[in-house]
Amino acid sequence: MKAEQPRHIGARIQRFEDIRLLSGLARYIDDIRLPDMLHATFVRADIAHARIVGVDSSALGDLGYATWMFTGEDTAGLSMKAHQDYPEMQYSEQPLLAEGRVRFVGEPVAVVLAEDAYRAEDAAEHVLVEYDPLPVVGTMQQARDPALPPLFDGWTGNVIVQRQMKGGDLEAARAQAAHVVKRTYRTQRQAGVPMECRGVVAHYNPGDRVLTVWSSTQMPHLVRTYISEELNLPESRIRVVAPDVGGGFGVKGQVYGDEVLVAWLAMKTGRPVKWIEDRREHLIASIHARDHEHTLEAYVAADGRVLGLKADITVDNGAYSTYPFTSAGEPGMVGKVLPGPYDLKAYEATFRAVATNKCPIGTYRGVARPSAVFSQERLMDDIAVELGMDPIELRLKNVVRQFPYKNVLGFTYDEGSYAQSLEQMQTLLAKDIAAAEASRGSDTTRIGVGLACFIEQTAHGTPDFTRRRVPIETGYIAARVDMSPDGEATVDLGLQNHGQGLETTMAQVAADALGIRPENVYVRHGDTLTTPYSVGTWGSRGGPLGGGAVHVAATRLADKLRAIAAHLLQAKPDQIELADGVASVRGNPGNRIEIRKLARAALRNVDRLPDGMTPGLEAHASVDGPRDGTYSNAVHAAVVEIDVQTGKMKLLRFVVVEDCGTILNPLVVDGQVRGGVVQGIGSAMFEHFIYDAECQPLTTNFADYLMPLAPEIPDIEVHHIETPTPLTPLGAKGLGEGGAIGPAAAIANAVASALQVGVESTPLNANALWALSRHIRERAEA
Amino acid sequence: MTEITLTVNGIDKTVDAEPRRLLADMLRQEFGLSGVHIGCAHGACGCCTVHLDGTPRLSCLTFAVQCDGATITTVEAMGGALAEHPLQLAFRSEHGLQCGYCTPGFIMTLAPFVDDMVAQRRMPDDGEIREAMSGNICRCTGYHGIVAAVRKAIGAGLGKDA
Numbered sequence: 001m002k003a004e005q006p007r008h009i010g011a012r013i014q015r016f017e018d019i020r021l022l023s024g025l026a027r028y029i030d031d032i033r034l035p036d037m038l039h040a041t042f043v044r045a046d047i048a049h050a051r052i053v054g055v056d057s058s059a060l061g062d063l064g065y066a067t068w069m070f071t072g073e074d075t076a077g078l079s080m081k082a083h084q085d086y087p088e089m090q091y092s093e094q095p096l097l098a099e100g101r102v103r104f105v106g107e108p109v110a111v112v113l114a115e116d117a118y119r120a121e122d123a124a125e126h127v128l129v130e131y132d133p134l135p136v137v138g139t140m141q142q143a144r145d146p147a148l149p150p151l152f153d154g155w156t157g158n159v160i161v162q163r164q165m166k167g168g169d170l171e172a173a174r175a176q177a178a179h180v181v182k183r184t185y186r187t188q189r190q191a192g193v194p195m196e197c198r199g200v201v202a203h204y205n206p207g208d209r210v211l212t213v214w215s216s217t218q219m220p221h222l223v224r225t226y227i228s229e230e231l232n233l234p235e236s237r238i239r240v241v242a243p244d245v246g247g248g249f250g251v252k253g254q255v256y257g258d259e260v261l262v263a264w265l266a267m268k269t270g271r272p273v274k275w276i277e278d279r280r281e282h283l284i285a286s287i288h289a290r291d292h293e294h295t296l297e298a299y300v301a302a303d304g305r306v307l308g309l310k311a312d313i314t315v316d317n318g319a320y321s322t323y324p325f326t327s328a329g330e331p332g333m334v335g336k337v338l339p340g341p342y343d344l345k346a347y348e349a350t351f352r353a354v355a356t357n358k359c360p361i362g363t364y365r366g367v368a369r370p371s372a373v374f375s376q377e378r379l380m381d382d383i384a385v386e387l388g389m390d391p392i393e394l395r396l397k398n399v400v401r402q403f404p405y406k407n408v409l410g411f412t413y414d415e416g417s418y419a420q421s422l423e424q425m426q427t428l429l430a431k432d433i434a435a436a437e438a439s440r441g442s443d444t445t446r447i448g449v450g451l452a453c454f455i456e457q458t459a460h461g462t463p464d465f466t467r468r469r470v471p472i473e474t475g476y477i478a479a480r481v482d483m484s485p486d487g488e489a490t491v492d493l494g495l496q497n498h499g500q501g502l503e504t505t506m507a508q509v510a511a512d513a514l515g516i517r518p519e520n521v522y523v524r525h526g527d528t529l530t531t532p533y534s535v536g537t538w539g540s541r542g543g544p545l546g547g548g549a550v551h552v553a554a555t556r557l558a559d560k561l562r563a564i565a566a567h568l569l570q571a572k573p574d575q576i577e578l579a580d581g582v583a584s585v586r587g588n589p590g591n592r593i594e595i596r597k598l599a600r601a602a603l604r605n606v607d608r609l610p611d612g613m614t615p616g617l618e619a620h621a622s623v624d625g626p627r628d629g630t631y632s633n634a635v636h637a638a639v640v641e642i643d644v645q646t647g648k649m650k651l652l653r654f655v656v657v658e659d660c661g662t663i664l665n666p667l668v669v670d671g672q673v674r675g676g677v678v679q680g681i682g683s684a685m686f687e688h689f690i691y692d693a694e695c696q697p698l699t700t701n702f703a704d705y706l707m708p709l710a711p712e713i714p715d716i717e718v719h720h721i722e723t724p725t726p727l728t729p730l731g732a733k734g735l736g737e738g739g740a741i742g743p744a745a746a747i748a749n750a751v752a753s754a755l756q757v758g759v760e761s762t763p764l765n766a767n768a769l770w771a772l773s774r775h776i777r778e779r780a781e782a
Numbered sequence: 783m784t785e786i787t788l789t790v791n792g793i794d795k796t797v798d799a800e801p802r803r804l805l806a807d808m809l810r811q812e813f814g815l816s817g818v819h820i821g822c823a824h825g826a827c828g829c830c831t832v833h834l835d836g837t838p839r840l841s842c843l844t845f846a847v848q849c850d851g852a853t854i855t856t857v858e859a860m861g862g863a864l865a866e867h868p869l870q871l872a873f874r875s876e877h878g879l880q881c882g883y884c885t886p887g888f889i890m891t892l893a894p895f896v897d898d899m900v901a902q903r904r905m906p907d908d909g910e911i912r913e914a915m916s917g918n919i920c921r922c923t924g925y926h927g928i929v930a931a932v933r934k935a936i937g938a939g940l941g942k943d944a
Contacts (some may be wrong), residue, residue: 014875016872017882018873019865022861022865022873022879023817023865025863028816183838193921195821195919244881247881247883279821430851668877675922676926678924701826702824703824710908710916712926715929
């Protein structure tokens with residue numbers, strides 16, 4: 001039966017979870033404390049590539065307090081295996097503790113435990129590791145140099161995987177083209193940096209043979225499955241709990257070796273074990289992101305129609321493949337998404353991941369798309385310059401306008417607002433474009449306007465993962481909704497909430513279906529003991545799939561409430577309306593009963609139920625994503641002011657026009673967009689994880705790894721277009737990542753327009769801008 | 783070990799402290815104040831901000847033994863379990879937080895700024911508000927909601943006294 005008319009969905013409701021987060025009563029991973037707990041500290045590799053000659057822990061005996069130490073010899077055979085089923089792919093495993101060889105600075109070599117965290121850290125400093133250095137593979141070029149030895153025994157070279165995807169007739173496009181525009185674009189290596197570092201606590205109870213693992217993770221069920229498989233324990237006896245999680249952004253959407261290791265340590269020592277990552281560890285050894293180089297060649301007709309695109313994509317993957325998205329995930333995503341919002345008839349991409357002696361690349365907000373959109377949208381502006389066209393007009397000439405649209409690779413786009421959002425942005429920017437043009441003659445201060453037009457495949461369904469043969473395997477989200485005899489509802493949700501407001505938005509969804517208020521819905525998540533199996537919160541699937549699952553389950557529960565009400569009110573179920581805590585007969589509102597009385601009938605006064613109806617009030621639903629996902633779209637625009645003499649850039653405006661389908665809660669949606677945009681501004685202007693030629697990390701604290709601070713950021717203007725998708729139960733599309741996807745491209749285009757130069761790489765910090773504006777200073781001096 | 787006495791959220795307590803023990807760890811472990819969060823442990827993110835004798839201080843860069851005899855306030859004492867301090871209420875209505883990890887630090891940094899502006903009877907411009915939080919990093923919100931919350935809290939303070 002159809003749900004009642006939405007009442008709470010779409011409302012700007014303040015978040016329920018805020019009260020414990022604001023009061024200091026939230027419980028994050030470091031707040032988990034157990035009696036007799038041991039604290040773990042890692043001894044990590046301090047050179048990038050070496051054989052381990054020996055580990056000397058003899059000094060531990062003289063410390064005067066109890067310590068435990070383990071190395072790769074103790075954990076031999078236990079590892080992180082992240083294999084994608086591509087026959088030509090070179091597989092690697094990362095041992096939980098290094099076995100014989102280290103491959104990046106920060107790789108765990110040994111773990112030391114003590115009864116106090118300070119002492120564990122002291123003790124770790126007394127463990128001496130002797131290394132025999134090996135040649136370092138430090139760049140994409142070195143990784144493709146056959147003269148350098150492979151990182152892994154049995155490998156032939158350091159190209160992990162190289163594949164192609166193509167569609168249409170590229171030769172014909174090339175032959176018809178009036179212009180060929182070829183450019184190479186680069187996006188720098190970054191770290192993801194949630195404000196709470198990661199951490200794990202584990203406890204094994206031999207009495208009931210239950211292993212409990214608390215982890216600051218976005219995917220508790222996947223952590224459970226991996227631990228079960230690696231430690232050979234029944235999954236039914238493992239409970240994984242994600243407590244309050246202080247930001248994730250994809251960094252915590254991986255399964256890490258330390259999650260398995262801390263569980264193993266708790267079983268090995270018979271004591272609860274806690275490991276809390278510090279900021280240096282997080283920056284050098286959790287995961288990194290981006291680090292792409294794309295060479296694009298566009299075949300363009302005289303009128304600006306892009307006829308074909310050829311792409312060569314390389315990602316510097318670092319040393320190991322991460323679980324569950326693997327080292328092929330990042331470059332493969334670029335190949336998949338580069339056609340973007342444009343009606344492209346011919347396309348060919350070659351993508352490869354290469355191995356270097358750096359921290360592994362994993363998923364970080366946007367996953368490859370910030371880099372892909374940077375290249376795609378820089379290319380569009382470079383084409384516009386080449387053809388002397390207005391960049392917005394060029395895009396309007398090329399965007400998809402008929403939906404559903406099957407793209408050149410066979411992916412089907414559901415309906416979006418690509419042209420409309422561009423036109424709206426054109427209006428919003430009119431004054432800025434005029435100001436930018438007026439500044440063109442200036443030798444001191446230039447204003448630039450740049451935009452990025454993009455789509456984002458969100459809430460991908462199982463077929464998308466099957467096609468990629470990636471270990472995540474599926475993408476569904478499940479929810480269980482039940483009502484207690486007092487009429488209060490509980491949602492047990494397979495998503496994990498780490499800032500997205502799910503405890504509020506999911507209550508809004510359930511409340512609409514059940515005819516009660518969101519305040520009367522308790523949303524629980526993050527604990528595998530109480531929540532149904534799901535893949536967790538990542539890939540912009542919370543709203544569309546989590547919300548969808550809650551809606552379907554709550555609607556099933558509501559159907560039962562309607563059946564009970566119909567029996568008690570002597571009406572038909574389809575005549576029953578549920579609203580404001582009351583079931584009433586449509587057209588006869590005086591004939592009514594409170595929903596809490598229906599709940600009591602279902603659970604306690606079961607003699608009042610219709611004949612044959614079983615007692616109980618609970619429903620389960622899982623919702624998988626559509627085959628090709630559902631496509632959100634947006635246009636981002638940046639207006640910048642550049643001091644040509646110093647390279648200092650000020651962001652004057654940042655404007656977003658976005659379409660994520662049905663909006664569940666505008667407060668939350670605006671917050672997700674703005675937060676994502678500012679992370680994208682970090683990618684564009686500040687954040688850069690730097691290694692030297694020996695792959696020593698140089699940006700290991702917040703003084704060296706720069707993130708956006710409040711004074712550098714303008715208010716982010718957000719405008720919405722709502723095109724609900726028919727592909728998810730509520731019409732919602734994913735929106736958590738989109739904010740981070742456009743800013744690098746928009747800001748780079750603004751810089752290019754301000755300085756009238758090509759911009760080929762990020763970050764656009766003061767050094768880069770000073771170099772890019774040299775021609776203006778030289779002209780002024782001449 | 784050194785014996786020190788701290789007045790934390792109005793309660794006096796004498797504890798033994800290793801000289802190297804951080805104030806943040808002392809507050810978290812000996813006083814059970816889990817609202818004190820450590821984001822970087824090198825004084826660059828502001829998550830661990832508390833009030834030491836009425837002034838915002840980074841508890842990850844302060845040794846507990848430096849604070850003997852001091853009065854310390856943490857986020858737990860600002861608005862109680864229901865987070866009813868005017869700045870906390872404004873953070874909630876203006877969506878000034880998402881994951882909440884940096885939030886106690888922002889509240890402790892900005893509450894004195896709000897009080898100061900109300901005492902001066904003026905509404906600062908956005909640039910001033912952003913500068914007041916330049917020692918705190920928020921990774922989720924993009925600062926937009928935090929700026930709005932500070933404005934709202936100052937506005938409420940000015941309106942109430944008017």
